[in-house]
Amino acid sequence: MSQFARCTTSKYKFGAHISTAGGISKSVTNAFNVGCNSFAMFLKSPRRWVSPDFSQEEIDQFKKNCKELGYNALTDVLPHGQYFINLANPEKEKAEKSYASFLDDLQRCEQLGIGLYNFHPGSSLKADHEEQLRQLATYINKAHGQTKFVKVVLENMAGTGSLVGSDLKDLHKVIELIEDKTRIGVCVDTCHAFAAGYDISTESAFDAFWADFDHTVGFKYLSAIHLNDSKAPLAANRDLHEKLGEGFLGLEVFRLVAKAEFLRGIPIILETPQPKDEGYGDEIKLLEWLENYVSAEHEQEFQTKCESLQETGAKSRSEQLAKFDKKTAKKTAKKPTKAPAKRARSSVDGDITKQLGSKKVKPAVE
Ligand SMILES: [Zn+2]
Ligand SMILES: [Zn+2]
Numbered sequence: 001m002s003q004f005a006r007c008t009t010s011k012y013k014f015g016a017h018i019s020t021a022g023g024i025s026k027s028v029t030n031a032f033n034v035g036c037n038s039f040a041m042f043l044k045s046p047r048r049w050v051s052p053d054f055s056q057e058e059i060d061q062f063k064k065n066c067k068e069l070g071y072n073a074l075t076d077v078l079p080h081g082q083y084f085i086n087l088a089n090p091e092k093e094k095a096e097k098s099y100a101s102f103l104d105d106l107q108r109c110e111q112l113g114i115g116l117y118n119f120h121p122g123s124s125l126k127a128d129h130e131e132q133l134r135q136l137a138t139y140i141n142k143a144h145g146q147t148k149f150v151k152v153v154l155e156n157m158a159g160t161g162s163l164v165g166s167d168l169k170d171l172h173k174v175i176e177l178i179e180d181k182t183r184i185g186v187c188v189d190t191c192h193a194f195a196a197g198y199d200i201s202t203e204s205a206f207d208a209f210w211a212d213f214d215h216t217v218g219f220k221y222l223s224a225i226h227l228n229d230s231k232a233p234l235a236a237n238r239d240l241h242e243k244l245g246e247g248f249l250g251l252e253v254f255r256l257v258a259k260a261e262f263l264r265g266i267p268i269i270l271e272t273p274q275p276k277d278e279g280y281g282d283e284i285k286l287l288e289w290l291e292n293y294v295s296a297e298h299e300q301e302f303q304t305k306c307e308s309l310q311e312t313g314a315k316s317r318s319e320q321l322a323k324f325d326k327k328t329a330k331k332t333a334k335k336p337t338k339a340p341a342k343r344a345r346s347s348v349d350g351d352i353t354k355q356l357g358s359k360k361v362k363p364a365v366e
Contacts, residue, residue, distance in 0.1 A: 079114060152183060
């Protein structure tokens with residue numbers, strides 16, 4: 001038996017982005033072995049356009065593993081799309097190439113009986129943003145017509161401006177244009193939200209964010225959470241995931257997540273930088289501890305844990321803060337009259353848009 005027994009009493013589907021080494025069916029056993037109540041994985045190489053089809057044997061084995069290990073593929077599995085898919089790309093040829101891979105992913109989901117599919121909504125690059133949001137929605141509608149049941153889940157992003165989904169309003173605008181609203185949803189990545197300028201690090205800020213989310217997007221579309229701390233500070237527009245409690249968010253937000261009733265029943269997926277899946281096993285146990293932690297009794301224990309994790313991440317945070325300050329100072333020197341944004345958004349241009357148009361090496365999971 002694994003050292004990370006799966007918790008059957010948790011009210012939450014805490015899980016992680018799991019390796020598929022050895023085949024797609026192995027993701028189920030890998031998830032089980034680190035105690036996941038839900039899991040994510042890539043359906044094909046995240047860095048290559050084309051991958052071999054699944055064999056019927058692999059498809060059968062995936063379904064068998066899900067059944068035996070107690071995962072409902074319709075609700076507990078949230079594959080992640082390839083990073084370079086950009087359905088909002090104004091260049092027709094590139095958008096079509098993205099669509100082919102996107103549709104192929106959705107078809108793979110349906111072969112495996114998977115009900116949810118998360119992807120990055122892309123970038124309008126230098127074109128008209130509203131027009132490209134319409135293009136993105138048109139592609140999703142088309143894909144709905146070519147598939148049967150899988151729900152398309154849009155992930156919020158960490159950048160600014162042209163990067164679709166950095167602003168929650170983008171997600172609302174796309175959803176408005178979707179014909180079958182039962183097959184569209186949103187995944188909130190905690191690191192991306194924070195890096196995009198949505199402060200969620202304290203209880204009041206966390207509550208205000210979710211009120212904003214409900215008002216702008218609507219809770220009924222909330223389909224999943226990506227649970228990550230942030231290596232970069234608030235509004236840095238950097239997509240840099242950190243282990244829980246070690247980054248600029250700190251452990252408090254994860255305690256709030258593990259207490260939030262509205263997050264029960266949806267996949268809550270860790271994408272923290274873990275060299276091995278076992279690291280997720282520890283973080284899932286940490287989340288289960290937070291879920292069951294009673295404030296009065298364990299307050300001291302909680303504070304000690306917060307401090308020790310912050311200590312572990314201290315060096316990395318100070319390095320990132322220095323980079324952020326340098327970048328902000330440069331921008332301010334260039335544009336001294338720029339008015340501050342309404343919320344804590346930075347005028348520093350994110351590096352993510354650039355990545356969509358380049359071959360820059362990216363972290364394991366975003
Ligand atoms: Zn992502
Ligand atoms: Zn994510």
